Amino acid sequence: MNVERKIAEAPARLFNRELSWLAFNRRVLEEATNGAHPLLERLRFLSISGTNLDEFFMVRVAGLKAHQLQGIDDLSADGMTATQQLDAIAEEADALVVSQQAEWLVLREALAESALQVVQEGGLTGEERAWLADHFREQVLPVLTPQAIDPSHPFPFIPNGGFSLVFDLRRGKRAEPVVELLMIPPTLPRFLKLPGKEMRFIAMENVVRAHFDQIFPGFEKVGAGAFRLLRDSDIEVEEDAEDLVRYFRSAIKRRRRGRVIRIEFAADTPGDLEAMVREGVGADSALVVESAGFIGIADLGQLVEVERPDLKFPPYTPRFPxxxxxxxxxxxxxxxxxxxxxxxxxxxxxxxxxxxxxxxxxxxxxxxxxxxxxxxxxxxxxxxxxxxxxxxxxxxxxxxxxxxxxxxxxxxxxxxxxxxxxxxxxxxxxxxxxxxxxxxxxxxxxxxxxxxxxxxxxxxxxTARIYTDLSYFTASRRAARDAAKLFNLTTGYVQPKGLELLTLSPRGLREKILALIDAEIANAKEGKPSAVWAKMNSLVDRQVIDKLYEASEAGVSIELIVRGVCCLRPGVPGLSSNIRVKSIVGRFLEHSRIFVFANGARLPHRKAKVFISSADWMPRNFDRRVEYMLPVENPTVHAQVLDQVMIANLIDNEQSWVLGADGSYSRLKPGKRHFNLHRYFMTNPSLSGRGQALAGKAVPKLRLTQRG
Structure with a gap:
């Protein structure tokens, strides 16, 4: 059996959702290495990759871990058990963490060369040491609470995201050893700015270590370590919940005490202290990673907020329509x-x-x-x-x-x-x-x-300042009647009937999209122009993916802009030869959902069916959420969404990654003609909200080079 045929058969026809998400976060991290971005913006991307990874473990990995512990042997769409997925995730996530730490070293050095330093204790000046000693005594020490760990002092609760130091101490050579835990309260900043005009910072854990004698006078430090843990933070709503408000107030409290999913230890933490921590927090089944660098990459975002406009993107003021x-x-x-x-x-x-x-x-x-x-x-x-x-x-x-x-x-x-x-x-x-x-x-x-x-x-x-989204205003009576039916569904459980414009989930949206793709398949078979262009955050739904595969092999040209998770495998002969998938990661987060169907015309064309939506193409959006999809009928708005927004996304070559049939993403190389869609929209007017302001002003015409 040849490779192409193997790929065309289930489950190899789909990528694993979790590994696809990790690939997305890898693309976010790659922006931290992008020399075209200012240094603090690169640091922001590094921090975002850390926040993303934390949430991934707290929700997605937590769910898989629960399945594993409960012995649920359901296979993922690509044929993997929970254990197999967890093993693959651990390998890729560990590699991601290594890359994060390596990039932090690069950025820290580059920031220092730009007069923004993060220093260690040994890099402090005498004046800084004196100031820091006073500051620690007055502002930090009163907030700290060392806790002895022994039979009369059981291991304390460590909150989700909690960062802690642990010490193996002795008072004199013959004294019994004492283990002390010191949680760094979230009320303390992770980085402390040192006095003076220069931008010099020191991490709070280094401040604490530098003043060990003030916290534990008379003790000798035998060993020390640091760790940070993440807990299961998903909330599953029970079907028999009678009072949602009361249920969620209780569930939020329970979430803070969820099962430990992941612990990150400093690489120099002694093995006996690490074992004690794991036992103390009940983390025998948790994923454990050792880091030789900075623990809690997400916290680097605090440094991004410093007043160094020269190290950030030039400020941008949005236009008012x-x-x-x-x-x-x-x-x-x-x-x-x-x-x-x-x-x-x-x-x-x-x-x-x-x-x-x-x-x-x-x-x-x-x-x-x-x-x-x-x-x-x-x-x-x-x-x-x-x-x-x-x-x-x-x-x-x-x-x-x-x-x-x-x-x-x-x-x-x-x-x-x-x-x-x-x-x-x-x-x-x-x-x-x-x-x-x-x-x-x-x-x-x-x-x-x-x-x-x-x-x-x-x-x-x-988020409206950093997410690209669409806001559609209309006084259409048909749209109003449909919107009223959506509200009646959510407030009175009144099933919407006779919808005129909107398509809603959880009943009807998937079926409508499948029908629209079927229409393109029919056009292709009749020799008419046929194409699907779609922009979304995630593509996971198996039924839609299979229909896209069918359309591809019927001759429909399919262009997908999927920012994050994509389980569809593009570019495989006999399966998806006419499907191209790209992901855009840049200054703004691509978030708008737009679906375009050629409708017998060569795209872009005024006859095309264009929709905006709140839904990605995922089972949860189709089956477990109230979502809408709205056709764009106004000619000016139609032109704006299709001829501007969609084409700009398709021709971007500075922030785009192309998904290969093997699951890897490669950054698109611009060639002679560079095009950055974010820069284009920052400098060029849109259409429908401009009114008479566009009189006599030409909007640059975007052109797409068609495949085939």
């Missing part, structure tokens, strides 16, 4: 005139906030309905909804408590909204409400008009 400015700031008048789309972060998220603020202040607005998946800690969206409720309007907020790692914040927002008089709905026990939709119902004369916002990203002001 001129269409609204032309209507004297009246969002409703602008939307009533014509549908338009706002492309974040190049155009300001403030327009979404302004839309809701105006709704709160407008006496003609009678009701607002809003989904909230992630809103951030400082949310102007919440403020606007509170103001609207306090102004006497009917305000409904669907708050998703199951937004991972935002559950606690969402509970706080829900409480504040309820106190203001907002009708807060918590959605479903078994489904997440992931759709991003706002509805504003306004009395205009004798009629009620509904204005809608459909987003591909969250109502989160911070």
């Amino acid at each position: 001129e269409r609204i400015i032309e209507h004297d700031g009246d969002c409703f008048a602008a939307i009533r005139g014509k549908d338009f789309i706002v492309h974040h972060p190049y155009e300001s998220f403030e327009v979404v906030v302004a839309f809701l603020r105006q709704a709160a202040e407008d006496p003609n607005v009678v009701a607002i309905k809003q989904t909230l998946y992630r809103a951030g800690k400082q949310s102007a969206i919440i403020d606007a909804l509170v103001a609207a409720a306090e102004a006497g309007k009917s305000v409904t907020a669907v708050v998703e408590l199951k937004a991972r790692f935002d559950e606690e914040q969402n509970l706080l927002w829900a409480s504040r909204l309820e106190r203001a008089g907002v009708q807060v709905i918590y959605g479903f026990v078994e489904w997440k409400t992931h759709a991003k939709i706002s509805m504003v119902i306004r009395r205009e004369g004798a009629v009620m008009r509904t204005y809608c916002h459909f987003g591909t990203g969250n109502y989160h002001p911070t």
Whole structure:
């Protein structure tokens, strides 16, 4: 049997989801090595790769470990057991950690050459030592709590992400040894800036070690080590949960005490201390890694926040849509005139906030309905909804408590909204409400008009500055009727019937996408132009992947832009010869979901069917989430999404990685013509939100060189 035939057969026809994710995080880490980026931006990418890896262990690896311990022998889509996946993950993750540590050494040296130093104890000046001794005595020592470990002092609880030092001590040569644990409280910064004009920092663990005698006077240090642990942080909602709010408040507390999944030890930690820690935290089954470098790579992000603009990307100020400015700031008048789309972060998220603020202040607005998946800690969206409720309007907020790692914040927002008089709905026990939709119902004369916002990203002001997303504003009555049915589904469990524009999950979205691909297959067989272009964060769903394979071999040209996990294997003769997959990793996080189907025309073409969506092509989005997919019908918006956004993503050659049939990603080499899609949108106007501002101004025409 030849290699191509083997690949074409299951399970080799699919890549492993977890290993594909690790490959994505490797691409993030590679940006830390990109000499085209300023030094602190490279450090930011290194930190992000550390944060990503932490969350991966806390959720994905934790789930596999639970399966392994429970003896669940279900195979992954690519035919691996939980144990086989964990072994493969450990090998790749260990290699990733080694690369992270190596890059930190490179960046630390380069930063030092740029007058930003992270020093060890031996590199302190006499003046710095004197200042540090006083600072430690007054600001650090009172916060530290050494804990003896012996039969009368059982091993204490170490929180998730907790960083600790452990010491083997003696008081005199004949005294019994004493083991002391010293947790570094999260209230202390990981890096401390030393006094003076120069940018010189020292890690907190080195500060503590340098003042060992102040913590343990009279003790001799026999051995010492350091470690950091991660716990199972996933929350599984039980189907018989009667009160979601109470359940999540309890579950968040339980998560803090979840099973230890991974421990990272300093390489010089003595074996007896390491064994004691593992036993003390009940981590016999945990993944253990030894690091000769910096423990907790994610914490390097603290250094990125220093005031060194010369070592960061030039600041970028998003544009505010001129269409609204032309209507004297009246969002409703602008939307009533014509549908338009706002492309974040190049155009300001403030327009979404302004839309809701105006709704709160407008006496003609009678009701607002809003989904909230992630809103951030400082949310102007919440403020606007509170103001609207306090102004006497009917305000409904669907708050998703199951937004991972935002559950606690969402509970706080829900409480504040309820106190203001907002009708807060918590959605479903078994489904997440992931759709991003706002509805504003306004009395205009004798009629009620509904204005809608459909987003591909969250109502989160911070991520809106670094995630590329689309915000679609419309006063379409068909869209309004469909949006109302989505809200009725989430608030009253009323099944939507007779949808006019939207396609919703968990019932119908996968089937609609399969049908759209089938239509392209039919066109290909009839000799008509056929193509699928799709942009998303992850591609995992087996049914959709198999349909894409079928389309490929029917002659459909398929271009996929998948930022993260991709289980589809491209470029295999007889299976996926007409499929190309690329991933874009750069200054901004590609987050918008866009699906394009040629519809019998050669792309790009005004006849193409173009959709925006809140959903990736994953089983969870199709089966366990409330999602939407919306066709783009307005000609200007259609041109913006297809001719600008999608083509820019396809022709980018400075931030793109191409997925090979063997699962490896290779960075695309620009050649003579360089194109950076982020730079393009930072310097060129979009279409639909510009209004008369585009009069007499040509928007650069993007051209795609077609394959074949």
